Amino acid sequence: MAVKEMTQPSREATWPPPQGAWTYEDYARLPDNGMRYEVIEGDLYMSPAPQTVHQRILQRLHGYLWEYLKQQPVGEAFFAPVDVNLPDLTSPVQPDLLFIAADRLDIIKEKFIEGVPDLIVEILSPGTIALDRRTKFRVYAQAGVREYWIIDPDTCTIEINVLRGQAYAPLGSFGPGEQTRSEVLADFSLSVSDICSAQPQ
Numbered sequence: 001m002a003v004k005e006m007t008q009p010s011r012e013a014t015w016p017p018p019q020g021a022w023t024y025e026d027y028a029r030l031p032d033n034g035m036r037y038e039v040i041e042g043d044l045y046m047s048p049a050p051q052t053v054h055q056r057i058l059q060r061l062h063g064y065l066w067e068y069l070k071q072q073p074v075g076e077a078f079f080a081p082v083d084v085n086l087p088d089l090t091s092p093v094q095p096d097l098l099f100i101a102a103d104r105l106d107i108i109k110e111k112f113i114e115g116v117p118d119l120i121v122e123i124l125s126p127g128t129i130a131l132d133r134r135t136k137f138r139v140y141a142q143a144g145v146r147e148y149w150i151i152d153p154d155t156c157t158i159e160i161n162v163l164r165g166q167a168y169a170p171l172g173s174f175g176p177g178e179q180t181r182s183e184v185l186a187d188f189s190l191s192v193s194d195i196c197s198a199q200p201q
Helices: 024-029 052-071 102-107 129-143 192-196
Strands: 036-040 043-047 075-079 097-101 119-123 147-152 157-164 167-174
Touching: 024 036, 036 129, 052 075, 052 097, 052 119, 052 192, 075 102, 097 102, 119 129, 129 147, 129 167, 157 192
Parallel strands: 119 147
Antiparallel strands: 036 043, 075 097, 097 119, 147 157, 157 167
């Protein structure tokens, strides 16, 4: 009697996969349509193109950091979109901004960052609050990111968290009229009011 050959369902038949089952291969198939995609611990996160206030803050922050790094070449900074492959994650994350110290620049590859940045910044958007404050807060700490900034455009605050062991501890929450401080970038300080201002600079 002939034995019927067993066949596995094709990948096409099961795509897109359910939450919890996304892989890097699935991530790589996503369209370049203006949405921001990240796969973290098997879950797909989608965000629309950032609002203008988000981009204004990101542009200013990168500009100030760029000027600082020209005077003190202690590392290199990148802003989104750039893929960051963290240990133990099957797919990359895309922080809004990241800094890599000069002695670790070898983790910068042609198409992505292969390793752990020293500092990561996320700017909250309406659809990313839980992702940035909970999931990424935990994932970045587990990966060993030394400092994690969370910028809230609605309240004009910059929360800076530093790694203590395997968890983050608050270094400070800085608001209008205050200057930030950092352990990773010891001499780098920002005026929160300047970062959040709606006035052209």
